[in-house]
Amino acid sequence: MRPSPSRLLNILVPVKRAVDYAVKIRVNSSQTGVDLNVKHSMNPFDEIAVEEAIRLREKHSPSTISSIQAITIGPPKSIDTLRTALAMGADSAVHVELPESSSSSDAASSSSPEPLGVAKTLKAWIDKQQQKGEGGGGKPVDLVILGKQSIDDDLGQTGQMLAGLLGWGQATYASKIELDVEKKEAKVMREIDGGSEEVRVKLPMIVTTDLRLNEPRYASLPNIMKAKKKPVEKLKPSDLGVDLTPIMETLKVTEPPKRVGGGKVESVDELVEKLKEHGFTAV
Amino acid sequence: MLSRRLFARCLSSRRVFSTLNPVTDSDVTHFTRILSPSSVLSTLSPVSTPHDELDIYNTDWMGKYRGKSTTVLKPKTTEEVSEIVKWCHDKRIPIVPQGGNTGLVGGSVPLKDEVILSLANMSNVRSFDPVSGILVADAGCILQSLTDYVAPYDHIMPLDLGAKGSCQIGGNVSTNAGGLRLLRYGSLHGSVLGLEVVLPNGTILDQLTSLRKDNTGYDLKQLFIGAEGTLGVITGVSILTAPAPQASNNVILALPTFDNVVPLFKTVKRQLSEILSAFEFIDRTAYNLAVKHGQGRALSDEDVEGAECFILVETSGGRREHDEEKLADLLEHLLEADKPLINTGVLAQNPAQFSSLWALREGVTEAVSKEGKAYKYDISVPAATFKQVVDTTRDHLRSKGLLNEDAVKHVLGYGHVGDGNLHLNIVAKAYTPEIQAALEPFVYEIVASHRGSVSAEHGIGAMKTHALPYSKTEVSIALMRKIKELFDPRGIMNPGKVLE
């Protein structure tokens, strides 16, 4: 008899509301951060993570993935990001709500918690699901898929920290994921310097997504309507017993120096001369 | 019948050129004296540029029209333009003003060996007033670069079109380009406030005012808007830019039948009112071609299933929450109606998706040109007849045995519903006289039967001179001739274009 999976898989997808990548970033007047009074959307790597979770469900029999849950830790407006995840196809969402930062224009990155804080919060949520168990209405997490980094602070550590805290395996910078539900493991292609690497990891595990993993879908109107009715659970960090007080202090944020345009030279000789002037010599 | 018409056209073009002279070596020598060396390209001596370097200037965007010009001049100032034109006037040398060369009616390339006067080197912004939004720029400024220029001041250009990366503001004004924002900001006849023009005898006409109101006699600048370079060379443009919307959204709606387009337009207009900024139509064939040629990411199979056509709706407004709420209400209303006008749709979730949805619409022009040789009819007809016009044309081609892989591959329609402007495109394997004969005057007769326009926004150029009578009365055409005669008695400015 074929061994049947002991239970079906639950996927957790952490998502973050970030300044949209198309926005031209400006440092705020007090130099504590960037102007946040601009268009935000879901961090693009997280969008890839949501898409991948949905594709895994579509690829395997729909009942194999029993739940896809999106979670965000952020200010009230982060609800938009959760709605997008739900419209794409996540089943439910969790909002660990942080207070709105005092003034949006000169708020530093203080409104966005640090990777360690986020990892601890995610761990607390995952532990809680484990404790409650399937019977108690919990969704014990088998797979966490999240972005390799968030494009606002570019820290790129959350996935790794979470794996460390949980003691789970991890496959970072994924460009391809193959799930073997029966063996409870995943084969992941990773993007590494100068090529790719394939790893096999036992579930439960953490995957962080890279750009080439997939191309996220549009949210269709019926799904956007359905998303409005999907459940969103709201919590405070204290409900999970975590403290998100920053342990890092931003001293100053400044614009990079303006690039000066190139000059034109009249002849090759002049070019060679200029290169020598700037210390370039023939080998 | 056909040969008679062609013969008549040859005759009239011969008449236009009979009093004009080709460029000679001594003319080129003169041009090298009044312009800097990099501004003169000529296959004639003493410059002797290789022939192939002139190809891009001699060939139009569609690859349909090819001129044999020997000489391209790229002046840097209005005075240089004036000098050139004065010389050409004296020597009776014909001139084709050329902007970004993206025109779609063969107006921007020579019919024979006219001098090409390219505005590409006149690309400076002269002034911008962030309070009034009035921008004054050289005619050779590329539309996209002007858009980028005013963006930091929270303004946008009142027009936008697929060719924005290459077309020039002078070319836009000369063709009275419509484009994607016309629904919101109106035509260039309203937003252009002033022009600087070099008249066909070299005189500089300075009407570069920046006044919103100026009722002092005849509004001469209006004549140059849409004149396609037949009355003079535009060298400077003063244009009113609009405050940039603070929030934009877009959605593509999939419709089960074309019959729903007009009712949908009514509903959308009513519910979105002032934030509606575009309502664009793409039929299924056009959509499929855009996807095939990689213009923007496709919708999922499920979303396009059973769709006969698509509508792209864009909103722009001052407050995101307000706009999103309005749009959400509309979409809910559309989905939950007893008899829904739409199957489904997709709503952009971020600027990347916003661009991708637009690319599906804007990319049709490019997709069509990749697919084959296009016969393009840019016509004004009542929006309710769009599909009928496309279908009738397709049936007609089929009845002539021309609808197959070796002749006409696709007949498709897309365009600006809000403006009653249909782009009817016939994609063929090659341009052939049989297809041409099957299409014309057939298409023009359909247009005339709806009292439409044979050229809604692309102009007349070389392509449609013979079709002018389908949209303009004899009295109008006679007046146009008198105006041409008044400005350009020697007929050196873009001969053979607009008027035969």
Ligand SMILES: Cc1cc2nc3c(=O)[nH]c(=O)nc-3n(C[C@H](O)[C@H](O)[C@H](O)COP(=O)(O)OP(=O)(O)OC[C@H]3O[C@@H](n4cnc5c(N)ncnc54)[C@H](O)[C@@H]3O)c2cc1C
């Ligand atoms: C992909 C694509 C999308 C397009 N979409 C639209 C659209 O949505 N709406 C629309 O209306 N058109 C559209 N067009 C056609 C449109 O007419 C041109 O793109 C544009 O307006 C022409 O600008 P240009 O600088 O390329 O002019 P050209 O093609 O160089 O010239 C066009 C005509 O204007 C004359 N001319 C150019 N510059 C001057 C000048 N400075 N002084 C006097 N005469 C001049 C030329 O002699 C010629 O007759 C599209 C074209 C393409 C290729």
